[in-house]
Amino acid sequence: MENIILTSINLQSLELIIQKSVTAAMAVSKPETITNETEQTFSIQELANYLGVTKPTIHAYKKRGIFKYYQTGRTVFFKKSEVDAALAIGKTKG
Template sequence: MENIILTSINLHSLELIIQKSVTAAMALSMPEKTLKEPDQTFSIPELAEYLKVTKATIHAYKKRGIFKYYQTGRTVFFKKSEVDAALAIGKKKG
């Protein structure tokens, strides 16, 4: 860290120096990505397009419990990370 000699400095300049020092110290001590990005969600038609299958196939998968789903009123949606995980498990099984 550099040494700064404060002889005649105005309040604004002092605030900037402190702010830069605190910001630099925090950047060193905190991980780069502390906020988690939200997971992408699919509706039934979007998931059908993503997987290149029909909507009826998605309904069948939902009914059989292959994909975990969430429902708000009549709206059904799927999380991309959970769909990808289910597909990975399916590939491992055969």
């Protein structure tokens, strides 16, 4: 970090410096945020269709902890990446 000595600075210059710093900091962290927001999720019915099983089967898998799930109120959803990872682990186990 550079050592900068300021003898005087007006409000507009200070605002500009802060704005540039915040914009640069946000640009660094933005790609990770976009990745998380666009992750595909499944409802119980969508996951049943994806796996070719029935809704009661998905409920049984959920109860047994085979797939990690998220719940908001009464809405349950599964992340596709986590479902695919659980399926890959299941294939390697036998």
